[in-house]
Amino acid sequence: xxxxxxxxxxxxxxxxxxxxxxxxxxxxxxxxxxxxxxxxxxxxxxxxxxxxxxxxxxxxxxxxxxxxxxxxxxxxxxxxxxxxxxxxxxxxxxxxxxxxxxxxxxxxxxxxxxxxxxxxxxxxxxxxxxxxxxxxxxxxxxxxxxxxxxxxxxxxxxxxxxxxxxxxxxxxxxxxxxxxxxxxxxxxxxxxxxxxxxxxxxxxxxxxxxxxxxxxxxxxxxxxxxxxxxxxxxxxxxxxxxxxxxxxxxxxxxxxxxxxxxxxxxxxxxxxxxxxxxxxxxxxxxxxxxxxxxxxxxxxxxxxxxxxxxxxxxxxxxxxxxxxxxxxxxxxxxxxxxxxxxxxxxxxxxxxxxxxxxxxxxxxxxxxxxxxxxxxxxxxxxxxxxxxxxxxxxxxxxxxxxxxxxxxxxxxxxxxxxxxxxxxxxxxxxxxxxxxxxxxxxxxxxxxxxxxxxxxxxxxxxxxxxxxxxxxxxxxxxx
Ligand SMILES: Cc1ncc(COP(=O)(O)O)c(C=O)c1O
Numbered sequence: 001x002x003x004x005x006x007x008x009x010x011x012x013x014x015x016x017x018x019x020x021x022x023x024x025x026x027x028x029x030x031x032x033x034x035x036x037x038x039x040x041x042x043x044x045x046x047x048x049x050x051x052x053x054x055x056x057x058x059x060x061x062x063x064x065x066x067x068x069x070x071x072x073x074x075x076x077x078x079x080x081x082x083x084x085x086x087x088x089x090x091x092x093x094x095x096x097x098x099x100x101x102x103x104x105x106x107x108x109x110x111x112x113x114x115x116x117x118x119x120x121x122x123x124x125x126x127x128x129x130x131x132x133x134x135x136x137x138x139x140x141x142x143x144x145x146x147x148x149x150x151x152x153x154x155x156x157x158x159x160x161x162x163x164x165x166x167x168x169x170x171x172x173x174x175x176x177x178x179x180x181x182x183x184x185x186x187x188x189x190x191x192x193x194x195x196x197x198x199x200x201x202x203x204x205x206x207x208x209x210x211x212x213x214x215x216x217x218x219x220x221x222x223x224x225x226x227x228x229x230x231x232x233x234x235x236x237x238x239x240x241x242x243x244x245x246x247x248x249x250x251x252x253x254x255x256x257x258x259x260x261x262x263x264x265x266x267x268x269x270x271x272x273x274x275x276x277x278x279x280x281x282x283x284x285x286x287x288x289x290x291x292x293x294x295x296x297x298x299x300x301x302x303x304x305x306x307x308x309x310x311x312x313x314x315x316x317x318x319x320x321x322x323x324x325x326x327x328x329x330x331x332x333x334x335x336x337x338x339x340x341x342x343x344x345x346x347x348x349x350x351x352x353x354x355x356x357x358x359x360x361x362x363x364x365x366x367x368x369x370x371x372x373x374x375x376x377x378x379x380x381x382x383x384x385x386x387x388x389x390x391x392x393x394x395x396x397x398x399x400x401x402x403x404x405x406x407x408x409x410x411x412x413x414x415x416x417x418x419x420x421x422x423x424x425x426x427x428x429x430x431x432x433x434x435x436x437x438x439x440x441x442x443x444x445x446x447x448x449x450x451x452x453x454x455x456x457x458x459x460x461x462x463x464x465x466x467x468x469x470x471x472x473x474x475x476x477x478x479x
Pocket of ligand 1 (some may be wrong): 097205
């Protein structure tokens with residue numbers, strides 16, 4: 001790692017260095033990652049890069065200094081409002097990502113409750129188990145209690161369990177459209193009805209679905225209602241930097257009522273530096289992310305997004321059809337969008353299949369409960385899906401072979417033990433048995449591989465997993 005040079009280096013030298021460093025990373029434009037990157041095409045990337053570069057120095061903190069940014073933000077929020085059928089009185093803001101949008105929706109709900117339900121001392125939020133950890137994070141920061149409720153066998157929120165969890169202190173119910181782990185859309189109408197019945201707010205996390213479900217619908221695919229068409233929905237988060245194919249740092253949070261949005265603002269009037277006001281969490285904000293988001297929305301237009309949604313859908317269907325023909329694999333739950341979770345029937349180990357795919361250059365995050373591999377299918381994947389499925393079939397067949405070999409080895413070990421019991425001294429047999437048990441345990445990869453969201457890491461599970469991950473993050477962020 002290089003420190004600060006005492007004298008600056010030439011631009012060529014620095015950029016060459018950067019290119020060399022980047023060459024060691026996964027190529028984000030090859031559609032070999034099944035999470036983290038939403039890649040559309042070189043054309044979209046170029047428009048985004050040029051727009052970003054044009055606004056590289058501006059700051060979106062103060063809407064008065066750069067009116068063009070304020071205008072772009074208003075237009076972007078307007079576009080997302082229309083896509084999600086927001087009523088005329090709805091209002092929203094741009095944020096830097098799903099986590100910030102969710103944070104603000106929870107902050108608005110908390111402060112709304114402080115104002116309208118002052119008897120609630122310790123506000124509670126109810127979210128299905130599949131809800132994104134951004135809710136846990138926001139609840140942690142905001143001093144809210146987050147209650148997780150179970151899923152039904154299809155992977156959807158169990159609405160009866162949500163109702164049972166409602167208490168005097170509940171302020172908000174959450175549903176996802178779809179949830180990230182298994183791509184299942186929660187029964188938003190039922191959750192929103194429940195919210196209305198008990199006089200609660202209802203947030204829909206459409207971070208991942210908000211910029212694809214509307215276009216799939218426009219192309220003729222029907223979904224259970226998930227947006228402001230559902231009366232009891234009071235806020236929605238929708239990320240542009242996911243299926244909007246815009247650079248990272250762009251999301252929108254929308255509220256059915258303008259009044260609710262006011263509760264996300266922060267204003268401090270006594271600072272010697274002036275009256276400080278910010279609509280979202282961040283202070284200084286990247287103007288590049290806003291300009292690039294606006295540019296990509298304009299470049300693709302409705303027809304471009306419909307094409308992109310159809311391409312992702314096509315690739316998803318190709319994977320689903322192929323999985324039906326591989327008896328060792330199955331799709332978790334009943335996904336209804338473009339996200340899938342792939343699991344294996346025992347004795348096959350899905351994490352080993354993930355390792356085999358990684359050796360062939362495909363990177364799929366590992367998930368848990370149940371053990372599965374995650375696939376967020378994007379437009380870019382439609383170009384590579386055939387190749388991916390060929391590799392998947394090959395890896396499954398290799399794994400089947402290896403798993404048979406392992407079974408033989410275990411059986412041979414047991415036979416040896418039985419023979420040994422009959423003819424060898426007892427102490428020798430005991431030692432041998434111990435050795436075989438140890439070897440068999442060492443061959444159990446699920447015990448050695450942990451699911452780690454957003455990362456692909458193999459970690460031992462002894463001790464507290466959270467502590468190990470905490471240490472891992474601490475070491476990874478060296479300075
Ligand atoms: C459903 C859902 N909500 C929230 C988030 C968090 O978004 P971000 O990573 O942009 O903060 C994600 C990210 O994948 C998501 O899939």
